[in-house]
Amino acid sequence: MAFQNSEYGDDSIKKAQNVINCFPKQWFTNLKGNKTVSHLENLCRYLVHLADTIYRNSIGGSDVEKRNSREHIKQIIKLLSSIRALDHAFTVANDHNVKELKNLSDGK
Secondary structure, three states: OOHHHOOOOHHHHHHHHHHHHOOOHHHHOOOOOOOOOHHHHHHHHHHHHHHHHHHHHHOOOOHHHHHHHHHHHHHHHHHHHHOOOHHHHHHHHHHOOOOOHHHHHOOO
């Protein structure tokens, strides 16, 4: 499951979701602050990079492509929130003007 070797978009997001689903929930229950487990920092940085790349690839695209990119970025914010990487989730939301961060980070 090499993330760097997959296409940016649905495939990468699904791979990340599958990896995150394997993590025990108790890893994230008593974390203090907005940071996740330190061992997941590389995954978080990859997800932030993925959001930035998806956004850059949508520039100059059709409205449908831009809408799809925005949905992908929202999914990435949900993934970051699910592993309690709220610092990264807020950064992605601010960088890409996602106003619905509260609902996304709550998993709604």
